[in-house]
Amino acid sequence: MSSETEKILTTDGIPLEVSLKKAERKNKIKAFLLVAPLLLFLLITYIFPIGDMLMRSVDDKMVTEMLPKTFKSMEKWDGKELPPEEVFESFYLDFQKLVEEKRDGKLSTQLNYTKNGFKSILKKLRRKAKNFEEGNYKEQIMAVHQRWADVEYWRAIQRRAPAYTSQKYLKGIDMYKNEEGNIVSVEEDRRIHRILWLRTLEIAFFVTLLCFLMAYPIAHLLATLPMKYSNLLMICVLLPFWTSLLVRTASWMILLQQQGVVNDFFVMIGLVADDSRPEMMFNKTGTYVAMTQILLPFMVLPLYSVMKTISPSLMRAGKSLGGTPFVAFWKVYFPLTIPGIGAGCLLVFILAIGYYITPALVGGASGTLISNQIAFHMKSTLDWSFASAMGLMLLAGVLAIYWVYNKLVGVDNIKLG
Amino acid sequence: MSKNLDFVKFDKVDKSYDGKVLVVKDLNLDIAEGEFITMLGPSGSGKTTCLMMLAGFETPTNGEIYLDKNPISNIPPHKRGIGMVFQNYALFPHMTVYENLAFPLKVRKFQKDEIDKKVDKALSMVSLSGFENRMPGQLSGGQQQRVAVARSLVFDPQLVLMDEPLGALDKNLRESMQYEIKHIHESIGVTVVYVTHDQSEALTMSNRIAVFNDGKVQQLSSPDKLYEEPVNSFVAEFIGENNTFAGQVTNMSGKECKVKLNDGTEIVANPISVKSNGDKTTVSLRPERALINTKEKMDNNFKGKIEEVIYHGDHTRVRLHLLGNKEFILKVPNSSANMDIKMGNQINVSWNSHDARALDPK
Numbered sequence: 212m213s214s215e216t217e218k219i220l221t222t223d224g225i226p227l228e229v230s231l232k233k234a235e236r237k238n239k240i241k242a243f244l245l246v247a248p249l250l251l252f253l254l255i256t257y258i259f260p261i262g263d264m265l266m267r268s269v270d271d272k273m274v275t276e277m278l279p280k281t282f283k284s285m286e287k288w289d290g291k292e293l294p295p296e297e298v299f300e301s302f303y304l305d306f307q308k309l310v311e312e313k314r315d316g317k318l319s320t321q322l323n324y325t326k327n328g329f330k331s332i333l334k335k336l337r338r339k340a341k342n343f344e345e346g347n348y349k350e351q352i353m354a355v356h357q358r359w360a361d362v363e364y365w366r367a368i369q370r371r372a373p374a375y376t377s378q379k380y381l382k383g384i385d386m387y388k389n390e391e392g393n394i395v396s397v398e399e400d401r402r403i404h405r406i407l408w409l410r411t412l413e414i415a416f417f418v419t420l421l422c423f424l425m426a427y428p429i430a431h432l433l434a435t436l437p438m439k440y441s442n443l444l445m446i447c448v449l450l451p452f453w454t455s456l457l458v459r460t461a462s463w464m465i466l467l468q469q470q471g472v473v474n475d476f477f478v479m480i481g482l483v484a485d486d487s488r489p490e491m492m493f494n495k496t497g498t499y500v501a502m503t504q505i506l507l508p509f510m511v512l513p514l515y516s517v518m519k520t521i522s523p524s525l526m527r528a529g530k531s532l533g534g535t536p537f538v539a540f541w542k543v544y545f546p547l548t549i550p551g552i553g554a555g556c557l558l559v560f561i562l563a564i565g566y567y568i569t570p571a572l573v574g575g576a577s578g579t580l581i582s583n584q585i586a587f588h589m590k591s592t593l594d595w596s597f598a599s600a601m602g603l604m605l606l607a608g609v610l611a612i613y614w615v616y617n618k619l620v621g622v623d624n625i626k627l628g
Numbered sequence: 629m630s631k632n633l634d635f636v637k638f639d640k641v642d643k644s645y646d647g648k649v650l651v652v653k654d655l656n657l658d659i660a661e662g663e664f665i666t667m668l669g670p671s672g673s674g675k676t677t678c679l680m681m682l683a684g685f686e687t688p689t690n691g692e693i694y695l696d697k698n699p700i701s702n703i704p705p706h707k708r709g710i711g712m713v714f715q716n717y718a719l720f721p722h723m724t725v726y727e728n729l730a731f732p733l734k735v736r737k738f739q740k741d742e743i744d745k746k747v748d749k750a751l752s753m754v755s756l757s758g759f760e761n762r763m764p765g766q767l768s769g770g771q772q773q774r775v776a777v778a779r780s781l782v783f784d785p786q787l788v789l790m791d792e793p794l795g796a797l798d799k800n801l802r803e804s805m806q807y808e809i810k811h812i813h814e815s816i817g818v819t820v821v822y823v824t825h826d827q828s829e830a831l832t833m834s835n836r837i838a839v840f841n842d843g844k845v846q847q848l849s850s851p852d853k854l855y856e857e858p859v860n861s862f863v864a865e866f867i868g869e870n871n872t873f874a875g876q877v878t879n880m881s882g883k884e885c886k887v888k889l890n891d892g893t894e895i896v897a898n899p900i901s902v903k904s905n906g907d908k909t910t911v912s913l914r915p916e917r918a919l920i921n922t923k924e925k926m927d928n929n930f931k932g933k934i935e936e937v938i939y940h941g942d943h944t945r946v947r948l949h950l951l952g953n954k955e956f957i958l959k960v961p962n963s964s965a966n967m968d969i970k971m972g973n974q975i976n977v978s979w980n981s982h983d984a985r986a987l988d989p990k
Contacts, residue, residue: 344988528718530705531683531731533783538707543733 261606268600274321278305280370285415294365298347302368303340310337326367332356363607379600380449384408403583404601414498414570415563421503422510422559423552430514430551435523448511458507460572467492467573493575501569506562510555517551551564553620561609581605632696635661635819636682636787641691643677643843651677655691659821661786664813666822666830669840670866675823678840679789682821684708684860693788698734706735711780711788713820715795717772719764725739725751725775732783750782753812753948759787770801777809781818790822794829806833827867839863855914860901862986871918871956873911873987876903883979889910891952896927896981901988908989917983920946920969926978932956934973944969950977 219227275282280301288294309315315337320330334356339355353360370388381387382392385402389395396402423605430450433441451459465470474488483489519543520599567582574583581601588598636659643652646797652674659665667675680686684705692699700708714987720728728748738746751757754774764772773793782786790809794802810833813820824830830837830849838883839846839854839862847854858864879886880892885899887909897911919926932950943959946969950956958977960969969975 522716522718522720524714524716525720527683527705528712528714528720529683529731530685531708531710531712532779533706533709533735534731535706536704538735543720559927 226603237293243306252275261603262387264599264602267596268379268603269375269377271371271378271594272374274318274371275374277318277321278368280373281305281368285372287368287370288365290362290366290369290503293349293362295359296347299352303343303348303352306333306336307340310340322368322371326364326373328358329364331368332358338562345528378605379597383601383604397501404581407579407581408580410495411564414495414502414578414580415566418499418502418506418563419510419556419560421499422507423556425503426507426510426514426549427552430518433511433515434518434521445515448508451505452508456568459505460501460569463497463504463569463573464492467497467500492573493578495574495578497573497575498578498580500572501573502566503565504581505569506559509558509562513554514548514551515559517548517554522545549620553616557613557616560612564609564612565605630717632661634658634694635696636821637694637697638678639692640693641678641681641688641693643674643681643686644689650689651843652681655843655845657838657848659819662817664820664822665836666824666831666834666837667840668824668837668866669797670829671825673840674842674843674976675825675838676791679791679821682787682791683710683712693768693804709783709785709787711783711785713780713788713793715792717764717776717793719772719775719779721764724761724763724877725756725767728764728775729779729782732779736783746782750778751888753781753816754778754808756908762912767806768939769797770805773797773805774808777812781812781816785818787819787821790820792824793822794824794826802829809833824922831867839866858912858985858987861910861912861990864985864987865990869915869957871913871915871953872990873913873950873951873953874981875909875911876907877905877907877986880905885986887986889951891923893930893951895930895951895982895984898982901984902986909986911986911990913979913984915945915959918956918958918977918979919977920958920960920977922976922978924978927981928984929976932977934969934971934975937969937971948975948977 216358221227221230223230239596270576270595281298283297284301285294288298300348306318307316311316315333318335319330322333331599334354336355336359343351370392379390383404385397385405386394387397429444433448436444468474469490469492470493474483477483478485478488491500525543525547526539529543530536534542562581565582566580569584570580571583571586572580574580582605583599583600585605588594588601636638636657638655638657641652641655642650642765644650655674655678655679656861667678669675677686682695684700684703687701692701693890694700695708695710720731723731726747729750730743733743733746742887747760748757751759754777756771756778758772759767759771759775764775769773773796776793777790780790793809794805797805806829809820813833822830822833833852834851836848836850837854838848841862847859849857854863858867864870865872873887873895875887875889875895877885878888878897880899883898884896885902886894888894895911897909901910930951932948934946935949935954936947938945938947941962943961946958946960947954948956948958956977
């Protein structure tokens with residue numbers, strides 16, 4: 212079959228396929244040049260940073276590069292008893308080099324991450340090492356501090372040998388590799404990330420649910436009202452989009468604070484006593500309220516665009532065939548809106564799971580999300596690799612949700628309008 | 629079986645959407661059981677509104693509709709038990725053909741085997757057996773149409789409404805579907821109210837036709853009567869082709885009257901809606917009732933000039949300039965006797981005064 216098609220020639224005797232490619236090449240180049248700026252932009256601002264993040268989150272070369280000789284000599288060490296003289300010697304040499312370059316401070320910070328107690332013994336070693344004699348470094352180093360004679364500390368150094376580590380990811384879910392190399396959870400009272408992950412999922416889920424419950428009737432109204440009213444309503448829905456996110460969040464702060472408008476109103480109608488005004492801000496309530504309002508349009512628009520395409524005669528047909536209004540809605544109308552529901556929920560959930568500003572401003576301690584923790588490590592602790600690891604975990608989570616959604620509903624069914 | 633002559637009864641029904649304009653004005657209409665009645669009219673004439681009021685999607689502003697002697701204005705659509713075929717079929721796109729047909733049966737809580745039986749029967753009625761598992765999107769327009777018809781009949785309603793069901797089909801399919809629907813109607817004897825703006829559809833299918841214009845029924849009669857004996861100039865114009873002469877009645881004499889046309893000539897006509905001398909009138913004459921060069925004796929004989937000849941195969945349409953009317957159409961059957969029709973020729977045209985109906989002025 213293919214050999215037959217190959218034989219087709221144009222009137223000039225050139226194979227048809229060649230001639231076709233030639234004719235279309237110009238268009239292809241043109242099309243590529245048109246998308247090239249965007250492609251370049253995406254590459255620079257999106258794909259490259261994500262790649263960099265990935266590298267950063269697993270990168271553990273710092274110690275590897277600072278103690279090259281030590282790790283080389285440790286290759287033969289089985290880690291059961293104290294390492295041989297050879298290891299001590301190369302460690303001494305590596306360390307002296309670092310001291311000369313004034314990089315020993317970084318090493319002590321890094322090693323202290325792995326095991327507490329390195330900071331002080333490295334400081335001591337630095338002081339004493341000046342007077343070391345050549346040879347028998349094992350004895351001399353062990354004499355500096357008793358911890359240097361503890362095999363645990365040498366194992367801790369050995370653990371930093373690989374250039375790549377999953378440690379940051381484990382830390383993201385409150386786990387770590389213990390001295391035996393097993394992955395275990397940290398003590399119960401230090402598990403803060405798991406709580407944050409769960410809270411992020413919980414808040415994203417309920418915000419999505421609230422958005423859906425509120426957006427469905429609005430979208431339906433929008434799709435069925437006559438043009439002049441629906442345009443007005445549409446503007447009301449889109450109004451939040453035209454206001455800065457920060458301004459919207461700030462206005463929620465004005466509304467929700469204890470001496471705020473909503474509380475004043477509650478007191479006025481006698482719902483609550485003046486001296487027991489409920490706290491609606493700096494906790495989960497504030498996060499729920501503000502995020503739901505801000506993300507609502509992202510649910511309304513896909514739903515609206517789907518509902519707009521559903522012919523009103525379908526509901527009529529459902530009723531004329533004997534279905535009660537509810538049956539007609541549930542069996543006919545609702546299934547047809549599922550693509551919109553899927554699109555809206557996916558959109559809102561994904562946006563909510565990575566939401567930052569609003570929870571940071573109105574969330575308080577109990578209303579912050581994982582993204583706030585990421586920002587905290589970016590700005591305050593400067594542990595960028597940990598921030599990267601958590602960012603990537605978030606991204607993986609979003610992709611996983613997308614995958615599950617694709618399995619359940621099918622991405623082809625999504626309609627964003 | 630005695631037929632219920634007012635199975636459906638519109639009693640003084642008015643309908644207005646905005647409180648200013650009446651879309652349906654004082655509608656009185658009785659539909660007999662088992663009848664195929666068509667509401668025919670131009671768009672905006674109120675026919676679809678009537679259908680929607682009958683189906684329960686609109687409520688009459690005034691008056692009452694009776695179904696089998698019971699007033700139905702306060703019964704919601706799903707309790708009326710009326711089958712309906714919609715303009716664009718309104719098949720549920722997310723259900724298979726089987727599920728579409730089973731929908732009205734499921735909501736009526738039929739047993740599974742009974743549903744199967746009924747769906748089978750309905751599908752074979754529209755010759756679509758074997759299509760149960762197709763989605764509506766996989767069917768052609770004509771097949772979707774038949775599924776819609778089958779769905780409206782599957783729960784054995786006594787009354788089926790059809791709202792321009794053939795509007796989206798091409799001409800050939802439309803014609804074959806017309807016969808198919810007609811045959812289904814004849815075989816199961818259901819009452820059908822059919823809405824269309826296509827007069828040939830109405831003429832071929834209906835027992836009776838209600839011609840709507842301006843919110844009112846202009847004429848309600850059988851297709852042949854509607855065509856042969858229109859009662860006013862709207863019906864005469866709307867149904868079939870029509871030649872008209874505007875003029876004034878000069879001589880009323882029982883079954884005949886003389887009409888003086890605007891160019892001064894007098895013709896003899898059949899007075900239908902004119903009462904006395906001096907009335908303004910429009911005389912209506914069907915093209916096939918006027919003959920050329922005939923030997924028959926007729927009481928109107930005039931000469932006209934051929935302006936245009938259009939060949940139609942089985943007949944030839946001839947446009948004449950006759951008695952001041954430049955748009956006078958004649959249909960000449962294709963036979964050897966009439967081969968001398970040429971542009972510019974003068975020919976004799978004659979007709980019986982009985983066929984020239986003097987109706988209300990336009």
